[in-house]
Structures are given as C-alpha cells and as structure tokens.
Amino acid sequence: MLMVRQPSRRLSKGWEYTTRMDYDLECQSIVKTFGVFRAVDQVSFQIERGSFFSILGPSGCGKTTLMRMIAGFYEPDSGDIHIKGRSVLSTPPNRRPVNMVFQHLALFPMMTVAENIAYGLRRRRASRSEIETRVADALHRIGLPDSGEKRIDQLSGGQKQRIAIARCMVLDPDVLLLDEPLGALDLKLREHMKVELKQLQHQLGTTFVYITHDQSEALVMSDRVAVMNDGKFEQVGTPQDLYFQPDTAFVAGFVGDSNKWRGRVLNRDATSLKLEADSGETLVGVPGGSAAADRGMAVDIFVRPESISLRRVTSSEPTSTPGDTVNHRAAVVESVLFNGAQSRALVKTRQGEDMAVALPQTGEYADLREGEEVTLAWSIEHCRCYPASSG
Amino acid sequence: MSQKDARRLTFLLLLSPFLLWILLLVVIPHIDMFMLSVREKIEPRVYETGLGNYIEVFSEPVYVHTLFRTAVMSVAATALTLLLAFPVSYYIAKLARGRLKSALFLMCLLPFWVSELVRVFGWMILLRETGVISSFLQWAGLVSGPVEFLYNDAAVMVGLVYTSMLFMVVPLVSTLDSLDESLVEAGYDLGGGGFAVLREIVIPHAMPGIVAGCIIVFMLSLGNYLTPILLGGKSSLWFTGHIYSQFITRFNWEFGAAFGFILLATSSLLVWLALRLSGQTLASTIAKS
Amino acid sequence: MLPTIPQSALVRLTYRGYVALFFIYLIAPLLVAATFAFNDSLFPSLPWNGLTFDWFFNSTQPKLGLFHDPNIMRGIRTSFVVAVFTTTLSLLVGTTNAFLFERYQFPLKELCYVLMLMPLVIPGVILGISMLVFSSTIANGLEDSFGFEIEALRPGLFLVVLGQFSFIATIATLVISARLRKFDRTLEEAAYNLGGSRFDVLRTITLPYLKPALIGSGLIAFLISFENFNTTLMLVGSDSPLTITMYDRMKEGSTPVLNATSLFLMIGSGILAFIAVLAQRDKSKPAED
Numbered sequence: 001m002l003m004v005r006q007p008s009r010r011l012s013k014g015w016e017y018t019t020r021m022d023y024d025l026e027c028q029s030i031v032k033t034f035g036v037f038r039a040v041d042q043v044s045f046q047i048e049r050g051s052f053f054s055i056l057g058p059s060g061c062g063k064t065t066l067m068r069m070i071a072g073f074y075e076p077d078s079g080d081i082h083i084k085g086r087s088v089l090s091t092p093p094n095r096r097p098v099n100m101v102f103q104h105l106a107l108f109p110m111m112t113v114a115e116n117i118a119y120g121l122r123r124r125r126a127s128r129s130e131i132e133t134r135v136a137d138a139l140h141r142i143g144l145p146d147s148g149e150k151r152i153d154q155l156s157g158g159q160k161q162r163i164a165i166a167r168c169m170v171l172d173p174d175v176l177l178l179d180e181p182l183g184a185l186d187l188k189l190r191e192h193m194k195v196e197l198k199q200l201q202h203q204l205g206t207t208f209v210y211i212t213h214d215q216s217e218a219l220v221m222s223d224r225v226a227v228m229n230d231g232k233f234e235q236v237g238t239p240q241d242l243y244f245q246p247d248t249a250f251v252a253g254f255v256g257d258s259n260k261w262r263g264r265v266l267n268r269d270a271t272s273l274k275l276e277a278d279s280g281e282t283l284v285g286v287p288g289g290s291a292a293a294d295r296g297m298a299v300d301i302f303v304r305p306e307s308i309s310l311r312r313v314t315s316s317e318p319t320s321t322p323g324d325t326v327n328h329r330a331a332v333v334e335s336v337l338f339n340g341a342q343s344r345a346l347v348k349t350r351q352g353e354d355m356a357v358a359l360p361q362t363g364e365y366a367d368l369r370e371g372e373e374v375t376l377a378w379s380i381e382h383c384r385c386y387p388a389s390s391g
Numbered sequence: 392m393s394q395k396d397a398r399r400l401t402f403l404l405l406l407s408p409f410l411l412w413i414l415l416l417v418v419i420p421h422i423d424m425f426m427l428s429v430r431e432k433i434e435p436r437v438y439e440t441g442l443g444n445y446i447e448v449f450s451e452p453v454y455v456h457t458l459f460r461t462a463v464m465s466v467a468a469t470a471l472t473l474l475l476a477f478p479v480s481y482y483i484a485k486l487a488r489g490r491l492k493s494a495l496f497l498m499c500l501l502p503f504w505v506s507e508l509v510r511v512f513g514w515m516i517l518l519r520e521t522g523v524i525s526s527f528l529q530w531a532g533l534v535s536g537p538v539e540f541l542y543n544d545a546a547v548m549v550g551l552v553y554t555s556m557l558f559m560v561v562p563l564v565s566t567l568d569s570l571d572e573s574l575v576e577a578g579y580d581l582g583g584g585g586f587a588v589l590r591e592i593v594i595p596h597a598m599p600g601i602v603a604g605c606i607i608v609f610m611l612s613l614g615n616y617l618t619p620i621l622l623g624g625k626s627s628l629w630f631t632g633h634i635y636s637q638f639i640t641r642f643n644w645e646f647g648a649a650f651g652f653i654l655l656a657t658s659s660l661l662v663w664l665a666l667r668l669s670g671q672t673l674a675s676t677i678a679k680s
Numbered sequence: 681m682l683p684t685i686p687q688s689a690l691v692r693l694t695y696r697g698y699v700a701l702f703f704i705y706l707i708a709p710l711l712v713a714a715t716f717a718f719n720d721s722l723f724p725s726l727p728w729n730g731l732t733f734d735w736f737f738n739s740t741q742p743k744l745g746l747f748h749d750p751n752i753m754r755g756i757r758t759s760f761v762v763a764v765f766t767t768t769l770s771l772l773v774g775t776t777n778a779f780l781f782e783r784y785q786f787p788l789k790e791l792c793y794v795l796m797l798m799p800l801v802i803p804g805v806i807l808g809i810s811m812l813v814f815s816s817t818i819a820n821g822l823e824d825s826f827g828f829e830i831e832a833l834r835p836g837l838f839l840v841v842l843g844q845f846s847f848i849a850t851i852a853t854l855v856i857s858a859r860l861r862k863f864d865r866t867l868e869e870a871a872y873n874l875g876g877s878r879f880d881v882l883r884t885i886t887l888p889y890l891k892p893a894l895i896g897s898g899l900i901a902f903l904i905s906f907e908n909f910n911t912t913l914m915l916v917g918s919d920s921p922l923t924i925t926m927y928d929r930m931k932e933g934s935t936p937v938l939n940a941t942s943l944f945l946m947i948g949s950g951i952l953a954f955i956a957v958l959a960q961r962d963k964s965k966p967a968e969d
Contacts, residue, residue, distance in 0.1 A: 073576055092686050094579040110595035119591065120581035171581065235749040268615035397878070408773050413795050416846040420814035424806075470798075479702045482695065485682060497957075498703055501703040506712060506907035508926050509942040513709025515714060515930075516939075521723070523712055553709065573684050585687075606801065614803020616910050621930065631805045631910075638809055638914065642718050645815075651809050653743040655802065662801055 014283065023085070024049045024207040025098075030079035032065055039065040040076070041231035047175075047209065049226075052201045052211040054218035057228035058254070062212045066228070067177050070209065071100045080302050084174050099168035100177040105160055105182060107152045113163055114139070114148035120171045134324050139168040157185045161193060169204065177208045182217060194220050215255050219243065224376075227251045247289040249300045249386035258302040259355045262388060265297045275301055281351055283327050283381030298388040303327075305344060306358040307382035310365065313373040326375040331355065336368055347374060415649040421655070422516050428648035444649035450591070454633065454650075460658055461630040463545070465612035468551040472559045473601065474607050475552065480563035481593070485572070496564060511621050515541060528597050542624030550618040556609045559604035566600030567593070602669045613658050630654050714946060735940040746940040755922035762837055762921055763905040766844045771894060772851025773845075781853070782860045799847035808914025811843045811894045836917030839945035844913040848904055852897040859893035895959035899952045905947075 025047040031039040039062040047053045055063045068074045070081060072093030080087050088096050099120075108116050114135050123133045139145050142162040155163065161181060167175055178197075182190045198221045201208045212218050218225045219239040227238040227250070230340070235247040246252035253260060266282065267274040275283045286300060313330070331347040334354070343359040345368060357376060359365045368374075431443035448454045458645065483495045502510055517523045518540035528534045540546060578588035594601070619629035634654065637647030666672060720732035721737050722742060746752060781793060799807065812835065819833035826961040832838040863886065872879040887894075909923045922941075929938055 068684070071576075071580055072686070091580075093576070094582050094584060098580075100577070100580045102577055104571070104573060106573040107573065108574060108577070109591055110592070119583070120577070123582035123584075123587055146429045167581065244914065402780075402786070405784070405929070406786075409780055409792070409796070412773050412777075412846070413792075413798075416811065416842060417799055417807075418795065420810035421802075421806075423817050427817075466765065475702065478695065479699055482699050482912060486695075487850045495699075495703070500953075502706060504903065504953045505927075505942075505946050506781045506923060507909060508907070508923050508930070509713055509945055510709055511940060512926075512930060512942060513713035514713075516712045517767040552961050553705070556706070567867075570682075572682055576684065579685055610801055610803060614805055614910065616805055616913065631803070634805055634809060635913070638812070644813065647809065648813060651806050655806050658801070658803060666760055676840055679762040 001234055002031075004190055008222065023047060024048055024083065025053075025209065026082040026085075027066075027070070028080045028082070030069060030081065031067065031077045032069060033077055034072060038231050040069070043228075043231070043233055045208065045226060045233065045236055045374075047207055050205045050207055051223040051278075052198065052208045052210065054212060054222040054225045055228055056218040056225050056255075059213055061228045062231040063213075063228050064179060067179055067211050068101070069207065070175070071098055071177055072096050095173040098177055099171055099173040100179065101164045101168060101181045103179045105181065107160060107164055107167070109152050109207055111152075112148065113144070113150050113152065113155070116163060117151070117167050117170055119167065124171075131294040134170050138170050142166045158189050158193060159186070165200065166195075169206070173206065174270065175207045175209055178208060180212050180214075182212075182351040183216075190217075206360075219255070226285060229254070246302075246384070249288070249302070249388070252288060252300075252384060252386060253300040256304060258304050259308075261301040261353075263299055263301050263385070265295055265299060265385075268295060273385060275299065275383075275385060277301065277353075279351055279353055281329075281353070283383055284380050285327075286381050286383050288384035288386045293356050300388050301383060301385045303378055304358075305356040306356075308357045308376050308378045310359070311377075312358050312365075312368075312377045313375060321349055326377050326379055328375060328381055329353075329355070331374055331376055333368060333370055333372045333374060335370055345374075347376070349376075403618065417586060424572075424648045425652055427645055428652045432645060438531070444646050445653070447646070448638075448649055448653060453628070457628040457630050458657065460628060461613060462661070464547065464551070464673070466607050466661075468548055468555065468612045469605050469609045471548065472552045472555050476556060476563055477601075478560040479559050480567055483560075484564050484567035485570070485575075499560045499564075500557060502553065507554055507617055510554055511550055511617055514546070514553065514622060534608050541622060542627070544627070545624065547619050547623040547627060550622040551612045551615060554618055555608040558607040558611065559652055561601040562603040562607075563597060566597045570596045596668060599671055601611060602671045604666060606665055609661060609665075610658055613654065613661075684789075706882055709948065713939055714836055714943045715939075716936050717943045719936055722935055723933075726827040735936045742935065744935070744937060745936055746944060749937055751920075751923070752937070752941055755920055755925035758837065758904050758919050759921040759923070762840055762844070764847055764900045765841045766905040767898055767901040769841070769845045770848040770852040771847045771898050774897060774901075775890070775894070776854050777849070777853040778860045782857055796850060796853060798849045802847070803845070804908070805914060806909030807846055808843050808911040811839060811846065811911075815839055815842075835915055835918065837919055839915040839917075840912050840921065843915045844905045844908050847911070848901045852901055852903065855897035855900065856890060856893045859890055863889055892959050896956050897957040900960070903949060903952055 003333070023046045028044050030040055030043045031038070041062075043062075043066060051136070054338060055066065057063045057191075065074060069076050072091065073087070075089070077108070081089060083097055088098075098265045109118065110211060111119070117135045118131045118140050121134060127133070129236050135148065139148055142165070144159060144162065147159065147163075147367065164181065165178075166177075182193050182197075187313075195219055197208075197210075201221075210221065213316070217365075219242070222239060224236060225239055225242055227234045227242060235242060235251045237245075237247075242251055242255045246255060246325065252258060261277040261279070261283075263275050263277040263283070265273055266276050272284050272286055275285055283301060290304070329349045331349045334348050334360075337344045337346065341361060345357045345359055345365075347355050347357060349355060428444055429440055429442060430438045431441045434437050457550055457611070479499070483492060487495055515522070519525070520537045520539040520541070522540070524540060525534075525538045528538060531558070573586055574592055574596070578592045583591065614631060616629070616631040616635065619627050620632060623629065630650070631654070634650045637643045637650055641647075717735050718731050718733070720729040720734070732743075736743055736745045737747060739748040759799040777796060780794070781789070786792075819830055822833075823829055824880040867885055867889075868881050871885045872878075874886065908922060911928065912921055912924060913927075920928070922945075924940060926938060
C-alpha cells in the first residue's frame with residue numbers, strides 16, 4: 001500500500017543537518033507550567049531516526065502539552081527542542097518540520113479530500129501539476145484513489161484517519177506527531193488501525209511520535225515507549241522492558257495488570273527480598289527498579305495475573321507444598337471471567353485477599369467453577385517490589 | 392375522541408393563529424399594496440390598472456438617483472460593517488477568554504438595547520458644529536473655527552454602520568465560536584500563515600454568519616429612515632424619505648405604494664443574489680443567527 | 681490567530697488597539713447622550729456649564745424636566761401600553777408557531793417557514809405602509825358597502841400594535857423554537873407514561889422548560905416595540921408613542937430634556953436586559969450561551 005521515501009522529490013526546506021545525525025527529535029529538560037501547575041517537568045529524551053516512539057500516560061499527565069510544545073503551539077518555560085540537531089524554539093508552528101495528526105483529526109470540512117491533502121503543498125507554493133501528482137500519489141498509497149472529490153463527511157472513520165495522515169505525509173515531515181488519533185474509532189477498527197499505522201510507519205521510515213493513554217496501542221506499535229506521569233517520564237524503554245522490567249511502581253501498575261499489595265521489607269539477601277504484606281502474609285520477591293530496598297522499608301508489591309500458575313486441589317491429591325523459594329497460596333475461586341485469551345479467575349485466598357489469576361490457554365481449566373479450591377504459585381522474579389508510592 | 396383526532400385538532404389550533412397572522416398582517420397587505428401601486432388615477436375617483444406609477448417613478452431622474460444612491464450606500468455600509476466587525480468578532484470568539492469574552496460580547500449588544508433614536512441623537516451631539524468632536528479639535532488647536540461634521544454622506548455612513556453593527560457581530564461571533572480551534576492549528580501546522588488560514592479555513596467556516604449578517608445589515612440600511620434623515624440633513628435623499636412624503640405629506644398613496652414596492656423588490660433581489668452567490672438559504676442563515 | 685500561535689508583539693498590540701477603538705466607537709455616542717443630560721445649558725452641546733438635575737426634576741419652563749414634561753410622560757405611557765399589547769400577542773403567536781414548526785409535519789411546511797421569516801427581511805417602513813393600505817382598503821370597503829366607519833382601522837394605536845406585532849412575532853417564534861428544539865421529548869413521554877394528560881404534560885413539563893425563552897423573548901419583544909420607529913411612524917395617529925414624540929423634538933432641536941429621556945430609556949433597557957440575561961441563564965446547563 002505504501003512506498004519508500006523518495007528523497008529526490010522532497011521539497012526544499014533549507015534545512016541543514018548539523019550535529020547528532022541519529023536523532024530526529026531531542027528534548028532537553030523541557031519545563032512548562034500553567035500558573036502554579038507544572039504540566040511538564042524536566043523532561044528529556046531523544047528519538048532515533050525512523051523509529052516509532054510513544055508517550056503513554058493517563059489523562060492530565062502532560063503528554064498533550066509536551067506534544068503541543070514540539071508542534072510549536074506552546075512555548076516551553078525552559079529547556080530546548082532540537083529537530084535533526086537544530087533548535088526549533090524560535091521557529092513558528094507553520095515553519096517547523098513536524099506535522100501533527102490531531103486528536104479529532106481536524107480535517108477541513110470546507111474542503112474536499114484532495115484539497116485537504118493539497119493544503120500544505122499549496123502553502124509551499126508547489127506548482128499545480130506537482131500538487132496534482134502528489135495528491136493522486138498519496139491517495140493511491142492510502143488505498144483511496146477515487147476519493148479525491150469526496151467531502152470529508154462522506155468518509156468513514158478509518159478513511160478519515162488515513163486522509164489525516166496522508167495530509168501530513170505529503171509534506172514529508174521530519175517528525176510526525178499523532179495525538180491519540182485512534183480514540184474516536186470503534187474497537188474493531190482501532191485494532192485494525194494499530195496494525196496499519198505500524199506498517200505505514202515501517203514503510204515510510206518517518207519518525208512517529210504517538211501520544212496515547214491506551215497501553216495496548218503503545219505496546220503494539222512502538223519501538224520505544226515513554227511512560228509519563230505527573231509531568232515526568234517514569235521510564236523510557238522498549239515495550240518488553242516496560243512490561244517485564246518496570247522501573248517504578250507507577251509503570252508496574254500502569255502497564256499491564258497486576259495484583260498489588262502494600263507491605264514492607266522483612267529481610268534481604270543477595271538475590272531476593274523477604275516481604276510481609278500488610279495482611280500479614282509473607283512473600284519472597286526481587287527489587288523492581290534500581291532503588292535500594294532496605295529492611296523495614298515500605299514497599300508496593302506487584303504480581304501479574306499471568307505469572308501465577310494455578311492448580312486444582314483434588315481430593316485424590318493432597319495439597320502439595322512447593323519449596324520455600326516459591327510463593328504460594330491456597331484459595332477459593334470466587335468467579336470466572338471468561339474472555340477468550342484474556343480469561344481470568346478471581347479468587348480469595350485463605351487469608352482473605354482478593355487476587356486475579358490468568359487462566360491457561362490449554363482449556364484445561366475451562367470447567368473451573370465458583371467455590372473450587374485451588375493453589376496458586378509464582379516465582380521470586382515475578383514478584384516485584386518498589387518503594388511505596390504515596391498514592 | 393381518538394388520539395389521531397386530538398392530534399389533528401391540536402394541529403389546526405396551532406395552524407390558525409399562524410395563518411391569521413401571516414395572511415392578514417403580512418401577505419395580503421403586501422398584495423393589496425401591489426394592487427394599489429398598479430392603479431392609475433385618471434381623474435378624481437376614476438382609476439385604471441396599469442404600470443403608470445412605476446413608469447412615472449423611473450422616468451423621474453431624482454427618484455432613480457435616490458434609489459441607486461440608497462442601494463449603493465447600503466451596500467457600502469454593509470461592506471464597511473463586515474470589515475469593521477470581523478476582527479472584533481474573531482477577537483471575542485477566539486482570543487478573549489472567560490469573563491472578558493462575555494463582557495465584550497455584552498458590550499457589543501449594548502447599542503441594541505437603546506433606541507435607534509437615542510443612538511442617532513448621540514451621534515448628532517458628537518458631530519454637529521457645536522458638538523463634542525468639533526469642540527475637541529478647536530481645543531486641541533487642530534482647527535481654528537467650529538467644523539460641521541453633520542449633514543453629509545460620511546455622517547450617514549457612520550450612523551448606518553453604528554446602528555447595524557450588532558446584527559453583524561452576533562452571527563459572526565456565533566459562527567466563529569463554533570470553529571474548532573484544532574482546524575486553525577492544523578492550518579498552521581501544515582505550513583499556512585495567518586492570511587492563508589484566514590482565507591482557506593476561517594472565512595469559509597464563517598460564511599453562513601457573514602451572509603446572515605450582511606443580509607440583515609443591508610436590509611436595515613436600505614429600510615432605514617431615521618439615520619439618513621437626521622444625520623444626512625434635508626439635502627440627503629433616501630428612498631424611504633420619498634415613501635414617507637408620498638404617503639404622509641402628499642397623500643399620493645398609489646404613487647407611494649409603487650415606491651414601496653420598488654424598495655421591496657430591490658431589497659429582495661439583492662438578498663436573493665447574496666444567497667445565491669454564497670450558496671446559502673434564508674432558513675440556514677437568518678433563522679440561526 | 682489563536683492564543684497558542686505565536687505572533688509578533690506589534691501585531692498583537694495593534695489588534696488589541698483596534699478592538700479598544702472599536703469599543704470606544706460603540707460607547708461614545710451613548711456616553712455623550714447620557715452625559716449632556718446633566719449639563720446646565722439650554723442646548724445639548726458644549727460648553728459644559730456645570731452639573732444640574734433640572735432636566736429630570738425641574739417643573740418650570742424653560743428648563744422643563746423630563747418628569748414634568750406632559751408630552752414626554754404621555755409618550756412613555758402610550759409606548760408602554762402599545763408594548764404590553766404587542767408583547768402579549770407576539771408571545772401567544774410565537775409559542776403556537778414554535779410548536780407548529782417544531783412538532784408537526786404538514787404540506788407546504790417549507791413555504792410556510794419561509795413566509796414566517798419574511799417579516800424580518802421586509803423593511804419596517806414597507807410593513808407599515810402595507811398595513812396602512814390594507815386597513816384603509818377594509819375601512820373604505822366597509823364604509824362604502826355598509827355605511828359605517830371603524831375608527832380602529834384608521835391610523836392610530838391599534839394599527840401601531842398590529843404593525844409591530846407583524847414582525848416581532850417572527851422574532852418571538854425564532855427564540856422560542858430554538859429552545860423547544862433542544863427539549864428532550866422523552867421527558868414528555870415519561871410524563872404521559874406516569875399518567876399525565878396532554879394538558880398536564882404541557883403545563884407541568886413543557887411550558888416550565890420553555891419559561892426562560894418565554895421571558896427572554898417577552899422582554900426582547902417589549903423592548904423592540906418600545907423602541908420601534910419605522911413601522912410606527914407610518915401608522916401613528918393622534919396619540920404619539922415616545923419615539924415619535926422624541927423624533928419631533930429632535931428635528932426642531934430641543935433642550936437637554938431629550939438627553940434625560942435618553943438616559944431614562946438606557947436605564948430602563950439596562951434593567952430589562954439584566955432580567956433577560958438572568959432568565960436566559962439555563963440553570964441545568966451553566967456552560968451554555
């Protein structure tokens with residue numbers, strides 16, 4: 001559906017490549033406050049050329065503010081933004097080599113599809129014939145070759161999405177910013193567009209910066225993801241890093257699902273920590289982030305439902321007690337939430353804690369019922385603890 | 392009585408006041424006025440149907456000139472009002488925030504809450520020879536003697552624009568308010584400058600408001616009587632002035648009715664033209680403002 | 681173009697300066713008209729001879745104050761009576777029209793809707809003369825055929841009320857329709873469902889919902905009627921509403937009693953405007969308007 005970038009046809013922007021050739025976008029200690037509210041707080045990061053970078057965070061975390069500063073609609077209070085090695089702070093939004101796909105797409109309703117795509121080219125005073133070929137080319141690439149004369153309100157959600165991206169891509173930006181563009185789509189289309197966007201980015205080779213509060217969007221599409229909270233980056237890494245080695249309690253809680261306990265450190269040795277949950281149970285785990293975990297320190301303990309193995313307690317087989325190094329619990333099934341591959345069992349441990357456990361995909365537990373007794377077990381490295389957050 | 396009959400009865404009860412009002416007070420009187428305008432007085436109490444009154448109006452240069460002058464000045468007043476009101480409306484709709492926004496908008500409505508008579512009176516006090524502006528200029532030493540700013544076309548223009556300003560600002564603010572700001576930002580993001588964004592995005596979006604405002608302002612200017620008479624003075628010719636003098640002073644109703652109908656036709660024609668050129672309809676513009 | 685889009689300081693300042701000038705233009709004539717009500721001079725012009733309240737309260741010539749001027753006081757009373765009748769009629773027909781156009785589908789509805797809007801695009805002077813012509817046609821017809829004279833059909837307050845009502849009804853219709861359109865009809869259905877009769881539902885659900893629009897359009901109708909000049913001028917008989925009285929004085933050149941009257945009108949309008957704003961404020965949706 002798409003092509004490779006054709007540098008020979010780039011419109012000249014008078015852009016000089018100076019330093020740091022490998023980074024398309026670099027932010028240095030960006031700060032932005034609104035009144036007393038610090039929306040973006042000392043954020044620094046670099047994005048490699050041609051990568052798909054996501055900023056993931058709950059609403060109000062400052063991600064949109066950050067993106068609008070990159071686009072030029074806000075000015076940072078301090079810090080610097082470099083695109084292809086050059087500071088763009090003094091460049092107005094209409095001269096920056098970044099383009100933006102707006103949250104609600106912001107397609108111009110007073111223009112046809114073709115006029116929308118041609119808008120930026122006309123601003124650059126491209127010749128009429130060039131505009132025509134490039135618009136036709138873009139429409140062809142996004143698989144809507146005959147839609148040029150349509151009005152915006154005649155398009156479906158997915159088509160609008162593609163037009164909004166095509167409208168930016170004809171300008172061949174150094175960085176394409178996407179502000180939760182999938183938010184308005186229904187679930188099926190959203191799943192489809194995730195794949196399509198990823199492929200598009202791969203084929204174009206343009207750097208994408210994608211903002212979302214939906215972790216699945218970020219994990220599926222991105223090369224690297226920054227998790228943002230309260231105006232700060234909590235962790236920047238590959239989706240795998242975030243999922244398997246979260247650095248902070250916030251990341252552990254925000255990316256993927258977790259069973260979470262509040263507790264404290266009883267004891268530590270070279271490889272593991274002995275922990276006591278506030279409910280009085282003991283667990284063995286590992287420190288999650290880089291922060292040291294000392295004796296007596298208050299911690300948050302996370303165990304993913306899919307890291308827990310579940311076994312039925314049958315009358316023929318007495319309750320087996322695995323070795324001391326493994327965490328285990330006896331529990332009763334409270335309810336089964338069947339959801340295909342994401343099926344869960346909600347259980348209550350003998351000590352009265354509620355836990356969620358992923359059901360294996362083998363169908364072995366398809367007939368699990370409420371009230372059945374089960375044993376749960378999880379290994380040390382899947383039990384991660386972090387210095388307790390205030391929240 | 393069945394549900395259906397009840398609904399029918401209600402419908403008739405709602406329809407009859409509408410028909411009484413629109414037919415007796417608007418439609419039939421205008422037809423009657425037209426009938427009167429095609430009645431030629433041959434001799435006292437003897438009449439004949441014909442276009443004589445109209446021919447007489449159009450063969451008298453002073454009437455044709457007045458009609459032309461009224462129409463041209465009304466178009467000019469409309470254009471000027473649009474030009475002056477647009478930046479202010481944009482400021483209110485998109486740049487002012489919170490309290491300032493509602494305060495500015497209410498200030499724009501202010502002149503409307505005061506009789507046109509009072510507005511014109513205010514301008515007379517400002518503009519006349521012994522008025523505020525003339526006195527101020529003398530005090531500042533810019534002129535040596537009193538200056539008469541009243542009784543010329545510029546004064547009429549100032550008054551017309553002032554009187555109609557509200558009817559331009561309100562529809563403009565309401566259409567500009569509905570303009571999604573991300574469209575403007577997208578316009579910039581894709582490389583547009585202020586002028587390009589204005590021409591390609593803001594103005595097309597505001598078109599229904601612009602047309603509605605222009606139609607109302609044009610109508611009000613064309614049909615205005617007070618402003619041209621009081622600010623333009625005795626020498627100022629305005630078409631409504633002729634209508635008044637034919638009806639009230641000379642008691643020549645047949646002739647006056649022809650004048651009335653010509654004014655109505657001119658106004659309808661120009662309104663229709665404006666709607667056609669801009670691709671709007673009466674219901675889509677006037678009713679929404 | 682938006683607060684989020686950087687703009688040079690010069691452009692921003694120029695823009696703000698323009699907006700400020702615009703509002704000075706808007707306020708100046710009103711301010712001047714009001715201020716000279718307190719000038720201790722026989723003419724509403726400079727020089728400033730010192731502060732006085734004579735133009736409101738003095739009871740002797742030549743400085744006859746507003747509250748002792750029999751003509752002006754009579755004008756205010758006449759205008760008030762006319763406005764009360766016009767408002768009542770306009771509200772009644774405006775409400776039935778709103779229900780007719782928002783709730784019913786019927787043949788020629790489009791045409792009827794355009795007819796309903798017509799009075800807004802007909803100049804007020806024309807509305808006045810067509811009414812004058814038609815009422816005289818009826819009066820003359822009755823006189824010729826049956827030999828009796830109906831005084832009400834000759835120029836006078838009855839015709840003034842009808843003339844104003846003919847276009848104010850459109851304004852009331854639009855304001856009430858706009859609110860009725862936003863009404864959630866499931867509320868009515870719920871009320872039927874809970875056992876209310878059609879009349880109960882109208883009285884307890886629909887009309888209370890329309891109340892802000894009814895109050896708002898009522899005040900607007902009152903104000904427009906009170907201030908109307910163009911239509912009134914053509915239909916007025918021996919009793920002059922305030923605007924006509926003021927116009928006659930203004931042509932002759934008057935004492936600052938006219939300024940006092942203007943200020944009086946401004947304060948009256950201001951109070952009405954304030955009530956209208958309060959009434960229009962929708963308590964359930966504070967963000968609206």
